[in-house]
Structure formats: structure tokens, C-alpha cells
Amino acid sequence: MAVVLLPGLLATEAGGQKRFELEVETVGAALHALPVANLLLDEAGAVRPLVHVYVNGERERDLAAPLPPGACVRIVAAIAGG
Amino acid sequence: MDVLLVVGTRKGLFLIRESGNEWQLEEPLLPGWQINHAVLDPRDGSLYACTNSWVYGGTVHRSTDLGKTWERSEELGLPEESGLKLASTWHLEPGHPSQPDTLWLGGEPGVLFRSDDSGATWAANEALLGHETRERWAPGAGGLVCHSIALDPGNAGRLWIGISAAGVFRSEDGGESFEPANAGTEACFLPDDPFPEVGQCVHKVLAHPARPERLWQQNHCGVYRSDDAGASWERLDENGLPSPFGFALALDPADPDVAYVIPEEGAENRVTSDGRLGIYRTGDAGASWTPTVAVDPAWAAVLREGMSFDADGGVYAGTQSGFVYALRDGQVTEAARHLPPILSVEASTWQ
Numbered sequence: 001m002a003v004v005l006l007p008g009l010l011a012t013e014a015g016g017q018k019r020f021e022l023e024v025e026t027v028g029a030a031l032h033a034l035p036v037a038n039l040l041l042d043e044a045g046a047v048r049p050l051v052h053v054y055v056n057g058e059r060e061r062d063l064a065a066p067l068p069p070g071a072c073v074r075i076v077a078a079i080a081g082g
Numbered sequence: 083m084d085v086l087l088v089v090g091t092r093k094g095l096f097l098i099r100e101s102g103n104e105w106q107l108e109e110p111l112l113p114g115w116q117i118n119h120a121v122l123d124p125r126d127g128s129l130y131a132c133t134n135s136w137v138y139g140g141t142v143h144r145s146t147d148l149g150k151t152w153e154r155s156e157e158l159g160l161p162e163e164s165g166l167k168l169a170s171t172w173h174l175e176p177g178h179p180s181q182p183d184t185l186w187l188g189g190e191p192g193v194l195f196r197s198d199d200s201g202a203t204w205a206a207n208e209a210l211l212g213h214e215t216r217e218r219w220a221p222g223a224g225g226l227v228c229h230s231i232a233l234d235p236g237n238a239g240r241l242w243i244g245i246s247a248a249g250v251f252r253s254e255d256g257g258e259s260f261e262p263a264n265a266g267t268e269a270c271f272l273p274d275d276p277f278p279e280v281g282q283c284v285h286k287v288l289a290h291p292a293r294p295e296r297l298w299q300q301n302h303c304g305v306y307r308s309d310d311a312g313a314s315w316e317r318l319d320e321n322g323l324p325s326p327f328g329f330a331l332a333l334d335p336a337d338p339d340v341a342y343v344i345p346e347e348g349a350e351n352r353v354t355s356d357g358r359l360g361i362y363r364t365g366d367a368g369a370s371w372t373p374t375v376a377v378d379p380a381w382a383a384v385l386r387e388g389m390s391f392d393a394d395g396g397v398y399a400g401t402q403s404g405f406v407y408a409l410r411d412g413q414v415t416e417a418a419r420h421l422p423p424i425l426s427v428e429a430s431t432w433q
Contacts, residue, residue, distance in 0.1 A: 043159025
């Protein structure tokens, strides 16, 4: 099982839920299982450039990367905008 | 019947309700989203917003309870074989009254979508995606944006779209095909070919609801009117307008000869002309224009979605400096101030 934590705007889009416990084996599977998957991934299935994924505190860019048991996946919006 | 103004800003959506002689600003909706355009569907009262984020991309939100709760589109994107990705959502147009679940959506890069399930899923318009002239389209300052979608109330198969900077395109078959409709409109930024088939920088196109073969256009290079459904255009900006440049456009549903524009100094200085915010009206199909000055002095800017009109001749404009003005019976009133930069205004009536 992995725990996925969402930032505020995504939690709002997920109906107010910011913590998800998912039975998934990869980073990509975790993102796809979320109700905000189409905000994290574009139409080609790629992670949007300013969406950063951290697994147990380390930046992870590979959607195929396996998740260790009990992993904490944190979605972080890059600093952008004005 | 009072007016409800639906105002999209760079930082959220605002509703402004008229109550008696007062304007009441409600709490922001969709905080954190840039609202390029939002509209109340007159067919069923649903509120739609073109929602965009630097981080999370462009999508569409729908509310059936005036913003208390929202649903987000489930499927919205471009087919992989196009080689394109949706950059932003820009304009949402409720479909023909005979197609109650149909919506049209314009976006970047120069793309059009249709939904037949009230915005849950969207199909990209293939005719535009693979249009034979696409390689001659060029992005304007706001990107390669499909921002205008005008429907013919009497003919569900006919629509016009406007893309900056590709020009106006007309479909007679419900979007199965599109033909350029730019004859007579200038691309003044192309000195070697100022009247091309495509490549014009159209800023806004509207069809008159009671006489839809009459189109009005505010272009990068002039104000135009067409009386033959876009087959030809007549330039109208040398009869009282201080500048051919501007973005905003509004009509009067009761009178096809009436139109409103807000001229700006020019492409290199995008502030309202003559140091004031003037809403210019023609009542003779563009033969002459006269201003109503909303604010003087002012160096304001009203974007292409930033002006709207109601069924009773009222005109409403929102500025990039966050003020909303109402023009009715020749009188200007302030409906809101100090909002985030305003990207769109739509006027609706509510009970």
C-alpha cells in the first residue's frame, strides 16, 4: 500500500480529500488511480511539466518506478505563476 | 428580471448580481484557477468555466447550482496522432437550442471541441485539427487561440469560429468542414500579402442573433461587418473611432445595426485610446461611432472576452485593472472594483 498526499487545489478537485491509500505498485499506477489523474497527466499520459512527484522525499520522474511497501507519494506543484 | 454578470479573472470566477439598483459581488468561485471565459448556459442554467492552471493545464468546470458544487470534464485532450497537446481552454459556447446537451469549446493551439454530454467528455474537431491551411496559421500574443464561436440560431449546421492569427472560418455542416471567411479583412502585419486567404488576426467575431448572416468583427487591423455570412467584409473604423485596434465587441439583440467596441491605442500600446475608457457605439451599422466615456482619465484595457450584452440593450465591460462597468441607456455605473485582472464578462438574466 502507498499513501498519496495532494496539495490544496488538487484536494479540492478530489472532493476535499488530500490523503489517499492505494494498493498500487508503481508511481504511474498511483497517479492514474487518483480522481485528479487528468490534471496530473496530459492527454498523452505524460506528467505535466510543473507537476513534481516525490517518493519518500526523493524526486521521481519515472512513472514505471516501483513503489516500495508503505511509500509516501507527495504531489508538489512547482513554483510558477504570478 | 435582473442581470447576473459572470466574470472570469486570472484568479478565480466572480458572480455579480443585480438586485434593485445595487450590484452585489459574491465570494470568489474556483479559487486558484485562471478563468479565460465563463458563461451561464441559457438552456438549462448550468454554469461553465474554461479553467486553466500553469501547473495542471486547461480543462472545463460545470456547476448546476451556480457555483456551490462543480464537476470537471473527464476527457478533454487532443488525439496523439495530431502531434499536438491542449495548452489551454479559452471559450465555451452553449450549443444550438435543438441540441440541449451540446457544447462547443475553443482552445489553444487553434483547436475546437464538441461535447454532446454537457461537458463530461469532448471530441476534438478533426476538420480544424487537420485543416489544409493550418501550416499558415501563426500565434498571436495570447497564443494560437480559438476564441470565437458564433452559432446561427436558425441553422444548427452553421457556425463561425475565430482563431488568432488564422482568421475566421465558416462551417455549413455542423463542423464537418470549415472554409476560410476572410475576404476583405486585412493582415496589416503582413506587408507583402496584406489580404491573404488565412492568417488574419481576428480578435473577436459575433453573429447577430436575429440576423445571423450579419457578422461583426474586431480585428487586429480594423473593425469589420459582413452582411453575407462572412463571404465578404466591409471595414468600418474610419468614421469616428480613434483607432482600428481593440479586442472587445458587443451587440444589441434588438437592433442589428448597433455594435460596441472599445478602441485601444494600437498593437504596440494596448491601452484605451486618448487616455480614457470609451465605449464606442454605432447605431447605423458602422457608418459612424460615438463614445460613452466610462472613466477619464484611464489607460485601461478590455480583453476579447471582456465585454458582453444582455437582452435589453445593456452592455458590460471588465478591465484588466479589475473594474466592471455597466452601460445602460447611455449611463455608466460601476458594478465591481478591485477584482483580479478580468479576462471575461458574460451577462445573463436571473430570477
